Amino acid sequence: MTPGNCAAAFSAQMAGEENFKEELRSQDASRNLNQHETAGHPHSRSLEMLLHRLRAVHTKQDDKFANLLDAVGEFGTFQQRLVALTFIPSIMSAFFMFADHFVFTAQKPYCNTSWILAVGPHLSEAQQLNLTIPQAPNGSFLTCLMYLPVPWNLDSIIQFGLNDTDTCQDGWIYPAAKKRSLINEFDLVCGMETKKDTAQIMFMAGLLIGSLIFGLITDKMGRYPAILLSLLGLILFGFGTAFVNSFHLYLLFRFGISQSVVGYAISSISLATEWLVGEHRAHAIILEHCFFAVGSMLLTGIAYSLPHWRLLFLVGGVLVIPLISYIWILPESPRWLMMKGKVKEAKQVLCYAASVNKKTIPSNLLDELQLPRKKVTRASVLDFCKNRQLCKVTLVMSCVWFTISYTYFTLSLRMRELGVSIHFRHMVPSIMEMPARLCCIFILQQIGRKWSLAVTLLQAIIWCLLLLFLPEELKSVTILVLTLGEFSLAATVTVFFLYTAELLPTVLRATGLGLVSLASAAGAILSLTIISQTPSLLPIFLCCVLAIVAFSLSSLLPETRDQPLSDSLDHSSQMSFQKDVAPDLSSDGSFWNKVKDMTTEDTSSDDMSEEAAKNVILNAQILRLDPYPVSNPALKQFNKEEANSQAPCGPGPQTILGWN
Known part of the structure; x- marks a missing residue:
């Protein structure tokens, strides 16, 4: 059949389809109106599965790198080793991050x-x-x-x-005094107590500067050098803190440690996000955060048993020294290499990963790795102002991260005001964080990233509202609610990091994570300031207000589950910030236009033609219009004619989707 005949046949087919749909609507209108929206109907579920299948096919077409990772092995030995390598530094990051709380043991002078x-x-x-x-x-x-x-x-x-x-x-x-602490080491008493707050502010300042510096380093130099620099900082500043001879030098070393902690968080999440696909990515980030909680528990146990604050940093420094071996065993991100035009290096890394997984990458897939069409390597921090959608993502997630940080520190300081011991304030929430983060595996799989963030924020709002109305006499109940609030925020942090990393493009992923981390440090500093100068209920009230604002803004973000990672700014600009609405198959041709857009984005590699996609949706629509089995021979004849008219132009939808 010639192209002209094929086009004429397709036009006739579409006209027949419209006539047949109108006939079905007129015959069964009343029945469809009553049962069209029933949620549990098997045909409705079939339609949902069909749409999910189409979306998955389009995702794989749009993200050619996913095909390569499939060939390498989605979660083989190489990826398992990569995820395991992120655990130990996460433990030590928590160790050094919270060490301040155990070296200022109160002493009566x-x-x-x-x-x-x-x-x-x-x-x-x-x-x-x-x-x-x-x-x-x-x-x-x-x-x-x-x-x-x-x-x-x-x-x-x-x-x-x-x-x-x-x-x-x-x-x-x-x-x-039973232990040697910074207080009796440097006499931080009698008007010098404010230096304890100075140490916290200095740590937050390090987070601020480190977020920006390591975000830029990770995107400019690569994920591998940024991780090595952050680990080197943990070794030098963590181990070196044990030998400082003045409080000002201690502040300087804490400033360096904070930059290393945030630098590792940004670079490791970027690396894991770009090496893993689908739910494996979510599981890896969740487990990394679980080991962060393990580090907090390890710190509490060691600090309780050691008699001298210098020994605490000596132990931490000794544990972090073996991380020097990461120089030889840590891989670079192939996505980042591609975006920087280093095609040869990207192919070498992928081939090495495939060899570890005992896989072979087809040569045609490797040949598809070419330099990007546009100069994405010129992306800079200014693009967060120029690119409208990228600016929206950054502002919304910065607001969310500011809220999380402010609320977490406010709840923690509120627990300190109630006279709870330092070991209880760290051990119990750390234990609670483990199931909180593991629960994210279930909710992310069921409702996606967007609504998981909303649900965890909603829980935080509920606990903060309860704190406003609890009387001060119920101290034990207040401590329980504070612990549950930290439980919810731990889950929120995990969802936040995963969601933010998937929303940002590869060329600016680390820089974006660094920018939103600025908001985290700002929220912590604001919490320290307000708690020390205002009544106890006002900071909690601000927690409620900020959480409600963050909850509202999170609805503006698009869903990223089952979506390809955006590598360039062009792909990031195409993300929609409208609410996720199920397509209305019985309305006008808007959904056909969506299908057309999906199937014509990359005509050079499409496995599904526009006509085939329309036929698939049409069959699903007929099922939805008539939820009961139809024994009308006209329907069978229509389907038969449809298949005959489609066959000369290309394979049918069942063939394309791999169905028999």
Whole structure:
């Protein structure tokens, strides 16, 4: 059949299809109106499966890299090893990130009055304090005042006592201290307590700067160099903190550690996202976050047993030194290599992965790896302002991340205000985070990324609202609600990182993660500021407001489940920020236009023709119009004529989709 005859046959076929559809509508209109929307009908489920199958076919066509990863092995030995390699650094990242909380152990100080030992060397500690330290009306010793020395003998001091007081002249002593902490190491007492908050602010500042720096490094230099730099930072600054001789040097090393922690988070998530496909990607990121919780639990146990704060950093530094081996065993992202025009290197990495998985990549698939059509390598941070859709993604996710960070730190500080011990505040939430993150596997599979983020945010809103109305007398209930709130936020963080990494294009994925991480540090700093200056209910109220705003904005984002990763800015611009609405097959031709767009995006590699896709949807529509089995011979004759008219122009839909 000639192309003209084929086109004429197709036109006649479409006209017959429209007439037949009108006939079916007129015959069974009342029955269809009553049962068209029944949710559990098997034909409705079949239609949903058909649409999902079509979407999956289009996804594979649109993302040629997915075909290569299929040939390499979706989750073979190579990918399993890659995921395992991300676990140990995640443990150590949590170890160094929360170490601050265990090195500022509260100590009760007294002025050093050892001058009296020159005239009374045999005085006990209690006698020394009684003679040289002023007492409060309740009989307790004052911590920041002392009696000034006098040139008297011990008998005169005991008989007449001392009267002139002043602030501590020769430092402090800590008679009740059981552990050596930063407080009694650098005397952070008597007006120096604010330096503890300075350490937290310095850490947050490191997160701010590190997010931007490592985001740019990861996209410019590659995922592999960024991971190595972050691991080197953990080794140098983590191990080196054990040897600092001043508090200012300690702040400097904490600043370096925070940059390394956020740098590893950004680069490792980018690498895992680009090497894995589908649900394997979600599982890998979820497990990485679970091991982050393991690191927090490990830190709590080690800090509880060690008597000196320097030993804590020594142990952490020793554990992180073996990560130097990553220089030889960590792979680069082939997606990033392609976007940078390094086709040869990308092919080598893929072939190595295939050899580890004991697979062979067909040569025709490797030949399809060509340089990008456009200069995507010129993408820069300015594109987050120029590209409208990319700007929307960044702003919405920054708002969400700001909310998560602010709420998490507010709940944690609120628990500290209630007098909960430091070990309980870290161990119990860390244990709770494990099932919270594992639950994400189920909800991500059932409702996708977009609604999983919305559900976890909604849970956080509920717990924050409960905190507003709980009376202060119910301390145990308040602690339970705070723990459940942190449980929900842990799941939100996991969904957030996965969702953000899938929304951003490969050329700017790490930079985008770095930009939204800026909002995280800003939220934490705001929480520290508000908690210290405002009543306890206002910060919780702001948590509710911010969570509601983030929940509303999350509805603007597109779903990314079963969608190809966007590599270039052009593909990112095509993402729709409208709500996901099921196609109305009984309305006008808008859905046909969607099918046409799907099937004509890449005509050079399409496995499904436009006519075949329309026939598939038409068959599904006929089933939907008539939910009951039709024994009308006209229908059988119509289907037979349809198949005969389609056969000369190309394979039928069942052949294309692999159905028999």
